[in-house]
Each structure stands twice: as structure tokens, then as C-alpha cells.
Amino acid sequence: MISYKELGLVNSKALFQKAVKGGYAIPAYNFNNMEQLQAIIQACVETRSPVIIQVSSGARKYANQTLLRYMAEGAVAYAKELGYAIPIVLHLDHGDSFELCKSCIDTGFSSVMIDGSHLSYEENVAVTKKVVEYAHRHDVSVEGELGVLAGVEDEVSAEHHTYTRPEEVEDFVKKTGVDSLAISIGTSHGAFKFKPGTDPKIRLDILAEIEKKIPGFPIVLHGSSSVPQDIVKIITQYGGKMDAAIGIPEEQLRAASRSAVCKINIDSDGRLAMTAAIRKVFAEKPGEFDPRKYLGPARDALKELYKHKNIDVLGSEGKA
Ligand code: G3H
Ligand code: 13P
Ligand code: ZN
Numbered sequence: 001m002i003s004y005k006e007l008g009l010v011n012s013k014a015l016f017q018k019a020v021k022g023g024y025a026i027p028a029y030n031f032n033n034m035e036q037l038q039a040i041i042q043a044c045v046e047t048r049s050p051v052i053i054q055v056s057s058g059a060r061k062y063a064n065q066t067l068l069r070y071m072a073e074g075a076v077a078y079a080k081e082l083g084y085a086i087p088i089v090l091h092l093d094h095g096d097s098f099e100l101c102k103s104c105i106d107t108g109f110s111s112v113m114i115d116g117s118h119l120s121y122e123e124n125v126a127v128t129k130k131v132v133e134y135a136h137r138h139d140v141s142v143e144g145e146l147g148v149l150a151g152v153e154d155e156v157s158a159e160h161h162t163y164t165r166p167e168e169v170e171d172f173v174k175k176t177g178v179d180s181l182a183i184s185i186g187t188s189h190g191a192f193k194f195k196p197g198t199d200p201k202i203r204l205d206i207l208a209e210i211e212k213k214i215p216g217f218p219i220v221l222h223g224s225s226s227v228p229q230d231i232v233k234i235i236t237q238y239g240g241k242m243d244a245a246i247g248i249p250e251e252q253l254r255a256a257s258r259s260a261v262c263k264i265n266i267d268s269d270g271r272l273a274m275t276a277a278i279r280k281v282f283a284e285k286p287g288e289f290d291p292r293k294y295l296g297p298a299r300d301a302l303k304e305l306y307k308h309k310n311i312d313v314l315g316s317e318g319k320a
Contacts, residue, residue, distance in 0.1 A: 003138065004110035008076035010087045011110045012141040015050050016180060016218040016262045024315030025257035028052040028220075029306060030093060030267040032059040034071065035299040039270075041075050043306035045082040049316040052111065052263060054093040055104075069108050086320040089141075093265070101131045105140050113182070117145040118158075121168065128176040136177065143263070146172050147184030149223050151193070161186060166209035173214055180218035180263060183210060187223035191245040191268045202252050211260050218262045225268035226250045226313070228305075231276045238279035242272075250313045257314050264314055273305040274298035 004011070015026050027044070031037045031053050044051040053075065055068050072090040079086050091111040092104040101112040114131040116124030128144040135142045147164030164183040173181060186202040187193070194200040210219065227247030235242050253264060281294040288294060311317045 001106050002108045004090060004108045004140070007073040007090075007108050008088075009072065009090050009108070009110045011139060012052065012089050012091070012218075012263070013179060015087060015089065016141075018319065019262035019316075020216055020218055020260050022315075022319065023258040024319060025221075025262050025264040026050050026052055026089075027306065027310055027314050027316055028054050028091065028093075028263050028265045029270065030054050030056055030059060030265075031068070031071070032063050035274075035295050036270065036302065037071055037075055038078070039299045039302035040306060041079050041086075041088075042082065043303045043310065044086050044320070045079050045084045046303075047307050047310040047317040048084060048086065048320045049310040049314075049318075050087040050089075050320045052089040052091045054091040054265070055109075056093040056267075057096065059093075065104070066107070069104075073108070084320065091143075095131075098127060098130050098134070101142075102134055105135055105138055109140065111141040111143065113143040113145070115145050115182075117148050117182075117184075121172075125172060125175050128172075128178060132177040141179040142177075143180045143182055143220055144172065144176055144178040145182035145184075145222075149184050149188045151188035151190050151223065161188065163203060163206055164210060166206065166213050169210050170213045173217060180220050181214075182220040182222055183207070185221075187221055187248055189223045189268070191225065191227050191242065191247065191272060193223065193225075193227070193248060194246040196244045196246065200246055200249055202248055202256070204252065204255060207256060207259060207261070214260075216260060219260045220263040220265070221253070221256060221261050222265045224248055224253055224264045225266050225272075226253065227272065228269065231269075231272045231305075234276035235272065235279055238276070238283040240275065240279055245272075253313050254315065266309060269305060269309075270302050273301045277301035
């Protein structure tokens, strides 16, 4: 058993309290490799933003859970070396069992999500409560989820949103003791969130209803990529195929982050930014075969994207 405190990481409790009061959200960026982690830390140090670096089950399969946790430990030292010790939370994204959450807590994660959103309400309460009891003994934060996002989430997929029911949130939070709650209000995972010709709108009215039931309680939004059309254009220009990729308009996320939404998850936009930069290098320099020559520009593009998110979308700049 190693505590995240020994690694220089922090849990999300104090960060969320400040974010809710201050009307901004903490960025939660996924990482699977060194370049993504460097970009996240560089962007957050340069904007003086706290950050949640998160590990999905896809990331665990791709890169190995142990290696990712050591990289997170390295990120703490890396931030200091870049000139500013920003608060860093290492978070398990979409944990699907008590055992997985426990293994992350035991190896130094400072926050876990137990995603019981595909279970019945009672089963969701039971597994979430069990994770909370174990996590809180180690001062680790827990995110639960109520409602189902449309789209593909690891192996589980849902065709339609099941919006979070405001009448359930107070009971869920009380019974489980979670520290934050992910809700479903029309965001979804991936780059294809809305059908072309439809109005890309999330249900800020449901968010307001939820907030009335649990005032000031930290709310989390998954599936919050905006699918910037200038990036999609570069991908298409250099041979990619991304028809009808539409995301959540950034103004709507900014509005949500001014309320009790204090953690916003962004992964797909980063994938798009890296893909655009790599395609450009390959198209312009077909003879290039040194990975640093295309992963470097991808890392720089990712850093710029994350700086923009912190400054213009989440409002987390200067909050570290
Ligand atoms: O929850 C979705 C995240 O974007 C992670 O996706 O499992 O493909 O890494 P992934
Ligand atoms: P996006 O696919 O919209 O980036 O969402 C990421 C996410 O919710 C990770 O948990
Ligand atoms: Zn998610």
C-alpha cells in the first residue's frame, strides 16, 4: 500500500470546494503516453491551473496501470522543474468494480470514479457506497455517476441518453457519501456527439434542477469535447475522414463551469489535435521517420489546445 500523499499528489476535495465557490471547473485530461502527459503538465503550469490527470480502462490496457501511476509521480517533479508546483490529482476514469478502484487506491491514485451508471439504482448505490467506505479510509476522493451518456464508453455503449433524474440525486449522494457526481445532461463520449443539422445543446435546465436539489455539491461533466472545427478541417485537408464530427459548444461548457460543475472531462479534442498535427507532418514531409519529429508537433498542438481550454472554457487559469 502506498499513499498518494507520499507521491506529492492531492485529492480533489479542496480543489472542488474552491472551484464551486469560484465559478470555474478543474480540467480532467486523459493520458496514455509521455507526450500527452507532458502537454497537460506544460499547459497547466503555464496557465497556473490545477489539473486532474486521468487513466481510463483503455489507457490501462494500452500503457499499463503501474507505468501510468509512476508517470504521474514523475509529473509532480516535472511540474516543479518547469517552475510551478501545480496541484495534481491522479484519477481513475470510469472504474467499473470495487476491486479495480481498490487496486488504484492501494497503488497511489488520489481519486477514483466508480461508474455504476449502467447498473440498477440500488446496485449503483451499493457498489458506490462500498468504494466510498474504502476510499475515505485513505483520504481518496470518489466520483459516482447517475444517468447514462449516449455513445461508446469503453466496452459499454448506449444509443440514447438517459438524463440524470434530479429527484434521485439527493438520495444517491446521501446514501453513498460520494465526493462528486457525474451527471448526464446531453454530453457524450467521442467526436460524433450530435447529428448534422441538429442543435448541439446540452440540458442546462436539468443541471439547474440538480443544483437546486444538492446546492454547492460538486458536479462532473463527462464527454465534454467540443470537436473544434478548425482542427477537423486540418485532419480532412491532410487526408483524414471525419465527416459530421460535432461536439459541445464551448460557451455552453463555460456556462456550466460557472455553476456547480467543477470537473470537466476532455479527451477526444486532444486526440483530434494530435492527429491533425501528425497528419500535417506526414503530408508535408513524407520522408520523416523519426517519431520525435511528428510526436513533438503533436505534443505542442495538444499543449496549445489545453491552454485554450483552461483559459477560455474552464476558467481554471491562475487558480493553482
Ligand atoms: O471515457 C472515455 C475516455 O475518452 C477514455 O477512452 O477508454 O478509449 O481511453 P478510452
Ligand atoms: P470526450 O470524448 O468528449 O473527450 O470525453 C472524455 C471523457 O468523458 C473521459 O471520461
Ligand atoms: Zn467519461
